[in-house]
Amino acid sequence: MPSLSKTQIELLKEADIESTHLSPELIAQIAKQASPKELTNEQLLEFLQVCNALYRGGEPFISDADYDFVFLAELQKRHPHHPYLETVEPEVVAVGKTVTLPEPMLSTEKTYSQSGIEKWLSRLEKAADDCDVDFSTLMIRATPKLDGYAAYDDGKLLYTRGDGRKGTDISRVFERGLKVGGNGKRGQGAGEIVVSQTYFNNHLADYFENSRNFQASIIKEKDLEQHALEAIQNHAAVFFPFSQLPDWKGTAAEVLADFDQVIEKVYSLVDYDVDGVVFELVGNEQIKKYLGATRHHHRWQIAYKSNVETAEVIVIKVTPQTSRSGRVNPVAELTPTKLSGAVISRATAHHYGMVKELGIGVGTLIELTRSGLVIPKIERVIIPKEPQIPEHCPSCGSELVWDSDYLYCLNTTKCPAQIENTIEHFFRTLANVDGFGQKTVEKLHACGINSVYAVYQLDMEQLQDMGFGDKTAQNLMDQLQRSRSESIEDWRFLGAFGIHRMGLGNCERLLQHHHLMDIFKLTVEDVINIEGFAEKTSAAVVECLAKIKTDFMQIHQLGFNLIQTPLIAEQQQNISPISGKTIVFTGAMIHGKRDDMSKEAKRLGAKVGSSVTGKTDFLVTGSDVGAAKIAAATEKGVRVISEEDYLALLGRSE
Ligand SMILES: NC(=O)c1ccc[n+]([C@@H]2O[C@H](COP(=O)([O-])OP(=O)(O)OC[C@H]3O[C@@H](n4cnc5c(N)ncnc54)[C@H](O)[C@@H]3O)[C@@H](O)[C@H]2O)c1
Numbered sequence: 001m002p003s004l005s006k007t008q009i010e011l012l013k014e015a016d017i018e019s020t021h022l023s024p025e026l027i028a029q030i031a032k033q034a035s036p037k038e039l040t041n042e043q044l045l046e047f048l049q050v051c052n053a054l055y056r057g058g059e060p061f062i063s064d065a066d067y068d069f070v071f072l073a074e075l076q077k078r079h080p081h082h083p084y085l086e087t088v089e090p091e092v093v094a095v096g097k098t099v100t101l102p103e104p105m106l107s108t109e110k111t112y113s114q115s116g117i118e119k120w121l122s123r124l125e126k127a128a129d130d131c132d133v134d135f136s137t138l139m140i141r142a143t144p145k146l147d148g149y150a151a152y153d154d155g156k157l158l159y160t161r162g163d164g165r166k167g168t169d170i171s172r173v174f175e176r177g178l179k180v181g182g183n184g185k186r187g188q189g190a191g192e193i194v195v196s197q198t199y200f201n202n203h204l205a206d207y208f209e210n211s212r213n214f215q216a217s218i219i220k221e222k223d224l225e226q227h228a229l230e231a232i233q234n235h236a237a238v239f240f241p242f243s244q245l246p247d248w249k250g251t252a253a254e255v256l257a258d259f260d261q262v263i264e265k266v267y268s269l270v271d272y273d274v275d276g277v278v279f280e281l282v283g284n285e286q287i288k289k290y291l292g293a294t295r296h297h298h299r300w301q302i303a304y305k306s307n308v309e310t311a312e313v314i315v316i317k318v319t320p321q322t323s324r325s326g327r328v329n330p331v332a333e334l335t336p337t338k339l340s341g342a343v344i345s346r347a348t349a350h351h352y353g354m355v356k357e358l359g360i361g362v363g364t365l366i367e368l369t370r371s372g373l374v375i376p377k378i379e380r381v382i383i384p385k386e387p388q389i390p391e392h393c394p395s396c397g398s399e400l401v402w403d404s405d406y407l408y409c410l411n412t413t414k415c416p417a418q419i420e421n422t423i424e425h426f427f428r429t430l431a432n433v434d435g436f437g438q439k440t441v442e443k444l445h446a447c448g449i450n451s452v453y454a455v456y457q458l459d460m461e462q463l464q465d466m467g468f469g470d471k472t473a474q475n476l477m478d479q480l481q482r483s484r485s486e487s488i489e490d491w492r493f494l495g496a497f498g499i500h501r502m503g504l505g506n507c508e509r510l511l512q513h514h515h516l517m518d519i520f521k522l523t524v525e526d527v528i529n530i531e532g533f534a535e536k537t538s539a540a541v542v543e544c545l546a547k548i549k550t551d552f553m554q555i556h557q558l559g560f561n562l563i564q565t566p567l568i569a570e571q572q573q574n575i576s577p578i579s580g581k582t583i584v585f586t587g588a589m590i591h592g593k594r595d596d597m598s599k600e601a602k603r604l605g606a607k608v609g610s611s612v613t614g615k616t617d618f619l620v621t622g623s624d625v626g627a628a629k630i631a632a633a634t635e636k637g638v639r640v641i642s643e644e645d646y647l648a649l650l651g652r653s654e
């Protein structure tokens, strides 16, 4: 792997990635080893940002597979809800005016399997049911997923996707003669700047490394390269609005009936680079609105990417692993095999029922697939062998028992694996601290620490006695402190306890209906009444809440800085007085950290600015604010209020 080229270093400067702590040498080294495990969270994030900037600039430094399957996957593993995963990866910063997009341009949800599409369709079906619409009549549109440069045309300006909310005005490309694909009309919203494959191969391949490289060059401010200009004049490069794309349409049943053919057909509809198929619900605005969007994608749309790789691999052995719930999962150790950009040496089988039924053991030949951000999967067994089934828990030695397809260790209070995984899960879900990874937790447990609460009781001296170095011990103490002082959503806190059937989504849903401190009083009926909780889940939730109540209260009393989820019922009654307003905080606040106040204001629907402009509604002043600052704000017509006034406005005065 060569080190960064001169253009790549230029690109990083252009993309304003000057804050990076990674030197070009280090970047090259990380890319070469493709092993993110050693990176700190900060380095991992910076490396992703660097790769993204280079990719958007047309000079990718690592393959998409390495980006998706190695580095992004690592971030997802460490912090499943990291903001980087929940927003649109920013495009290369084009020179031009930054402008707010007429409507947010989101990325797409991605799946690499037919079953991913099936799951998406059943979510649509549920939404249709909820809206009293006959699902079988709904139409699904499939279009080629263009691998170009995303942009938005509102008829007057052309914007880059930017960070999905603010883009850059690149209308100059129309002044240079770029045409619109399809019906040729301006103002048709989102689309991509693309170039004909045939034309690229015949006329441009000698001058540009790839089409992405070429597309990025079109939007650059500097004078267009002669060949790029010709491509535009020959209408080989165009801006293609997605609404204008040739498509395939059918019902959900039709999508699934002939899935492979639909994919193949849609891929061949255009002569542009295509890296998947986008499926979307069309013709029913009510359901689309009902489904809505995350910060990252619309729920009524999904992209199917088919760069799945498969390999035939021999199983060396099947290793049992006890999870925090006591379920014992089979992990197949494999002869190391390169797949989708990474060397794979293990894969999980679904459960021991599958191991038994399919015959997975020493020497079994399996077909392995690796796709998207997901971990490698055993697709099928080609040559079965004697299955390897454990009788005792690998961690504590207790006898295992079957419950339908699963094997369980029932030694919940003493099994080291269950205890360690529970502690690890807690800190991983809080997602605001580092340091409590597997190794540390193992060591703590070996020294007698057997609960999250016990971790919080630790002091410096104990840690040092356990053999942690001064620096590590201090860091662990700091991290524990930080986990309590940094603000965190109450649903995330609840999720950290790992209640059966209570993923983060369900935790949030539950707390939208009941305050955190009230949930232990809920009956099964109360939970069933919440949309999205079926009978079985509700019963399990109530049962598990009762089980964790004592632990929960004990830990909660340590004093975490929880952000309360607003109750839907209350929200409907009173719209927040600052909703839609722009607020700037200045000076030192008495009642909380400024950062926490900003978070709260945003949650109540306000925009938080960093400096006063003509659009600011309120300047909230803490102590030590200069008179000149206040006068300047007043002059702009901004209402200047004290911290006390502000809290009173929110109805929270003391
Ligand atoms: N190699 C690298 O270093 C590197 C770095 C960063 C990102 N990447 C790649 O980029 C991906 C993320 O980029 P992304 O967020 O732009 O996602 P994406 O490009 O995979 O897909 C989302 C976009 O597809 C576009 N699109 C194209 N055809 C469409 C159609 N027919 N209908 C609707 N939308 C359509 C839209 O603009 C949408 O925003 C990563 O998963 C990775 O594969 C690679």
Ligand SMILES: [Zn+2]
Binding pocket: 322, 393, 394, 395, 396, 397, 398, 409, 410, 411, 415, 416, 417
């Ligand atoms: Zn056990």
